[in-house]
Amino acid sequence: MIIKTPFSNLIINWYHIYGRKNLPWKKHKHIYLVWISEIMLQQTQVNTVIPYYIKFIKKFPNIKCLANASLNEILSIWSGLGYYKRAHNIYKTIQLIKKEKNYYFPESFEELIKLPGIGKTTAGSILSFSKGYYFSILDTNIKRILVRFYYLKPQTSIYTLEKYLWNIINLITPIYNTDKFNQGILDVGSTICTHKNPKCIICPLKKYCIAYSINDINYSLLYNKKKKIKNKKSWFIIINCKNHVWLEQRKLQKIWNGLFCFPEFFSFKKACQWLKKYQIYNRNLTQNKVYKNYKISNIKLDIALLIINVNYKINFYTKNPNFWFNILKISNISVGMPTFTKLLLQQFTKNHTHFNKGL
């Protein structure tokens, strides 16, 4: 049983003094701006989001601006932030709002939760932060606090645990000052009750925190929660011509969908077949192979880069939109794994012999 505690008052009092009130998405409470921030913040830490958020609202300051944007324009700003389905969902949502809602952003929980990419926590966050409405939220930070504070035992399934945690947060979320409570508990979770080395000494909850009182702040939400890591291998073909490279916009792919990437193949043979098909002259393909390991969530991707230099631009035919991109202007494009790609192309323009070392 969850015993009544001054939990919410402790959080709200703490928030008034220490809460983060200067985050870029705290300057205005317009629901559109809060929506963008909440989508960006899904599974993404505050410091990572800030520059992307600023860039996004600078380019699309309001609903009508975003409604005129193409998917590619949205993706180009999202490039590097990850979880690109979120950008696709923003595009879907804004089109719906344009065509069916007369540019009016929904302000009810029932409507919000129907929108793509908006679940219980995101809908609750949007409404509590922009309108001050009473909705609980439950994210990773809050889960961690609850598990420690009430010293919850690991449950047999994620489903059971989630249901349990939602019940608790619904009980302790205050009807008044919901927005301050929600923001405060997020701030405590991400800055004090951290996963590793929590700063219990300065925590406003320490007086009533069971894990702290019995000196056991290590927690686990589930028994034997092991992540399976898959090993995959890909061959990317990099065709270089006079400071331009060939990129394809990925279609119907699980990863980097809609983004521009080097043509990807799942065997060396298929990569060679592609080159042969388009009659790309290449003398030392095997010598130009460069290997790189890239981690994507639960995938270890072993990448082989097949680097080919041509001195004339080839007209390819593929099913995908495809372009020659100026290497120096690549930052304006919605590229998958942009940091990796930019570093790659930087080395590429300098000296091919440094390829193996530089990466």
Added chain:
DNA sequence: CAACCGTGGGG
């Protein structure tokens, strides 16, 4: 329900 989607930071 478990797997999946990205990337960067911290220990």
Added chain:
DNA sequence: TCCCCAAGGTT
């Protein structure tokens, strides 16, 4: 270096 994980939602 390696492993874990983060303002979750979808299938």
